[in-house]
Amino acid sequence: MDITFEQVTHVYGRKTPFEKRALNNVSIHIPSGSFTSIIGHTGSGKSTLVQHINGILKPSAGRITVGDFVIRANEKKQNLKALREKVGFVFQYPEHQLFEETIIKDVCFGPMNFGVSEAEATKRAEECLQLVGLPSQLWHRSPFDLSGGQMRRVAIAGVLAVRPQVIILDEPTAGLDPMGREEILSLFKDLHERLNLTIVMVTHNMSDAANYSDQVIVMDGGKPLMAGAPERIFSQVDQLRKVGLDIPETMEFLNRLLDRVGKKETIPAFTINEAADAVIKILGGVKDHV
Amino acid sequence: MEKIIEVSDLSYRYSDEHPFVLKDINFTVNKGEWLSIVGHNGSGKSTLAKCLNGLILPQKGTVKVGGYTTSDEEAIWEVRRLVGMVFQNPDNQFVGATVQDDVAFGMENHGVSREVMKERLSEALRLVKMDDFAKSEPYRLSGGQKQRVAIAGIVALQPLIIIMDEATSMLDPEGRKEIIQTVRALNKKHHLTVISITHDLEEAIHSDRLLVMNEGKMIREGKPRDLFKSTDLLRKVGLDLPFTVKMRNELRAKGVPLSDTALFQEELVDELWTLHSSK
Numbered sequence: 021m022d023i024t025f026e027q028v029t030h031v032y033g034r035k036t037p038f039e040k041r042a043l044n045n046v047s048i049h050i051p052s053g054s055f056t057s058i059i060g061h062t063g064s065g066k067s068t069l070v071q072h073i074n075g076i077l078k079p080s081a082g083r084i085t086v087g088d089f090v091i092r093a094n095e096k097k098q099n100l101k102a103l104r105e106k107v108g109f110v111f112q113y114p115e116h117q118l119f120e121e122t123i124i125k126d127v128c129f130g131p132m133n134f135g136v137s138e139a140e141a142t143k144r145a146e147e148c149l150q151l152v153g154l155p156s157q158l159w160h161r162s163p164f165d166l167s168g169g170q171m172r173r174v175a176i177a178g179v180l181a182v183r184p185q186v187i188i189l190d191e192p193t194a195g196l197d198p199m200g201r202e203e204i205l206s207l208f209k210d211l212h213e214r215l216n217l218t219i220v221m222v223t224h225n226m227s228d229a230a231n232y233s234d235q236v237i238v239m240d241g242g243k244p245l246m247a248g249a250p251e252r253i254f255s256q257v258d259q260l261r262k263v264g265l266d267i268p269e270t271m272e273f274l275n276r277l278l279d280r281v282g283k284k285e286t287i288p289a290f291t292i293n294e295a296a297d298a299v300i301k302i303l304g305g306v307k308d309h310v
Numbered sequence: 311m312e313k314i315i316e317v318s319d320l321s322y323r324y325s326d327e328h329p330f331v332l333k334d335i336n337f338t339v340n341k342g343e344w345l346s347i348v349g350h351n352g353s354g355k356s357t358l359a360k361c362l363n364g365l366i367l368p369q370k371g372t373v374k375v376g377g378y379t380t381s382d383e384e385a386i387w388e389v390r391r392l393v394g395m396v397f398q399n400p401d402n403q404f405v406g407a408t409v410q411d412d413v414a415f416g417m418e419n420h421g422v423s424r425e426v427m428k429e430r431l432s433e434a435l436r437l438v439k440m441d442d443f444a445k446s447e448p449y450r451l452s453g454g455q456k457q458r459v460a461i462a463g464i465v466a467l468q469p470l471i472i473i474m475d476e477a478t479s480m481l482d483p484e485g486r487k488e489i490i491q492t493v494r495a496l497n498k499k500h501h502l503t504v505i506s507i508t509h510d511l512e513e514a515i516h517s518d519r520l521l522v523m524n525e526g527k528m529i530r531e532g533k534p535r536d537l538f539k540s541t542d543l544l545r546k547v548g549l550d551l552p553f554t555v556k557m558r559n560e561l562r563a564k565g566v567p568l569s570d571t572a573l574f575q576e577e578l579v580d581e582l583w584t585l586h587s588s589k
Contacts, residue, residue: 043373167351169351195398269553274581277579277582281586292556292560296564298563300564
């Protein structure tokens with residue numbers, strides 16, 4: 021499902037002393053089947069932006085198209101339920117939303133809410149719990165007996181069980197330890213590749229944005245500042261710094277080294293392996309001049 | 311060196327049906343040091359933190375803080391006055407309607423007189439660089455600013471030890487930097503003993519000493535520089551490595567003759583530069 025924003029503006033608390041323009045005339049395109057990361061400083065409009073994709077927020081002006089669905093400003097009657105079945109939303113700290121007596125019931129809640137029979141919902145729940153890697157001996161226990169990381173996976177299974185085509189992730193790894201972070205991100209990468217899911221991820225982690233996405237959108241002051249492949253975006257070091265963003269630590273390190281050897285260039289390298297190769301090249305390349 | 315905390319043979323479980331989440335833990339904390347306790351989620355490090363100010367009491371062994379034993383009912387309030395704790399979620403710790411009310415709350419509870427309170431309030435806010443926000447309401451603050459207010463509330467009580475329980479894990483990178491800078495200043499300039507419970511090793515490399523927890527046991531202890539020489543163990547218990555260590559290991563594996571000591575990016579750049587200029 022292609023996602024398109026056309027001149028979308030969102031104003032919070034209109035006609036109150038707290039009026040705030042959180043999105044300002046935003047036009048962006050997220051292609052079907054892409055993995056898009058949205059980065060930006062706290063308060064830049066990232067979360068507001070993604071909450072428009074499944075109609076949690078409605079635009080004050082402009083138009084959003086998600087597949088066949090169109091959401092316009094000032095339009096009352098919209099079939100948001102059908103849209104929300106297609107667009108799953110994993111909120112920040114989704115484990116806070118678990119509520120059922122057992123894990124399996126919790127995962128069934130989503131699909132049954134969309135009219136799926138109990139038998140079918142149970143089947144899907146089992147599939148999705150397997151997908152997120154939760155051992156079956158735990159399925160009939162209370163979700164509240166699990167560790168934080170496991171609870172988060174149950175919450176994610178609940179979103180997957182609705183079988184959305186688009187998944188929105190708002191800081192999916194916040195508060196997780198490094199191993200948990202890697203597990204969750206590889207899970208979405210895998211889902212993205214195997215099921216051709218469109219993924220939109222809001223993140224503060226530049227390395228995650230660089231390593232997992234094929235498109236990065238940079239938000240600043242309610243507007244998209246730039247959009248493109250990670251290699252291109254993270255080469256704009258000065259621009260990113262100006263809006264309070266870092267570059268992936270691999271590149272930060274290379275910049276320090278380049279600075280020291282007196283070279284002025286930017287090397288987009290996102291993994292440790294790529295960065296190490298670049299280091300060797302920088303050192304070797306300089307040696308030839310000596 | 312003066313020992314401010316002594317933990318001996320500490321074991322703890324939440325109830326009789328549950329397994330022990332802390333098993334035979336022994337360590338001491340020196341006055342004025344910055345100690346990090348690291349381990350993956352569920353390794354027992356937060357439970358351990360709660361033992362250090364008597365929020366929970368061990369079933370076996372003892373915890374002594376500044377000479378007081380936490381299981382001594384007479385001493386528990388003294389222990390809690392000595393040990394301040396900053397928790398993970400900035401939104402769960404704000405009780406006052408404004409920044410200054412929030413910082414004053416703890417002092418009121420401890421019966422500090424109004425004159426003294428005023429003095430300590432402004433001093434504490436200055437320390438965490440929140441003096442310009444004294445009259446601000448919490449919803450106008452960022453996560454990092456809220457955590458700094460939480461720290462000010464603790465500093466105002468003049469404790470000897472401050473425990474940060476994953477206090478940066480819900481913050482954005484900028485908030486994280488603010489907190490690390492604040493804590494460093496408290497530790498270096500004001501000689502407060504800092505215990506940081508964390509799984510962020512980029513933060514932990516700044517501390518004086520590290521304790522590594524896994525499955526309720528303390529499995530290693532040492533200076534960051536020594537500990538990160540043997541990286542297999544840390545990987546095995548589900549901890550990531552600091553960036554510089556990963557980079558250094560990768561370069562060594564690719565045949566670059568580097569030492570195994572660099573912990574900070576500047577150090578590794580220096581070493582590479584030296585290597586390159588001596589060619």
